[in-house]
Amino acid sequence: MKPPQSFYDFTLQLHQDLDLVYPGWDSDTPGARYEIYEDFRQGYGDRAVRELAKYGKSLLADDKTDLGTLWFNESRADWAIPDKGVRFLFEDFLSWAASLS
Incomplete structure (x- = not known):
């Protein structure tokens, strides 16, 4: 499944x-990344949030998909994140997107 534009926009911004902007992003603290998500929402809109959430749900539905490989091959980030990450x-x-409804 080809990622939607919102995936590319999100990974580029991320x-x-x-x-630089979010030094505590990798914390286990609940809500540590919410500012990142809110900035994405402000920059790209609610439609992009819904599109990315829908895409994320479809990816997480299949626990056999190697999301680390997908991230490496498809994202606009030039660093790798393992499947678990x-x-x-x-x-x-x-979780954040669901709280908007």
Whole structure:
């Protein structure tokens, strides 16, 4: 399944801003990445959030998909995240997105 444009936009923003703008992004603290998600929402809109959430749900539905490889091959970030990390990121994003409804 080809990722939607929102996936590319999200991964590009995430890569560009991560360490400089969001130094605590990798914390286990609940809500540590919510500012990243909110900035994505403000930059790309609610439609992009819904599109990315829908895509994330479809990816997480198949536990056999190697999301680390998908991230490496498809994202606009130039660093790799292991499968477990990508799953965590999507689960966290989906939790945040669900709170908007």
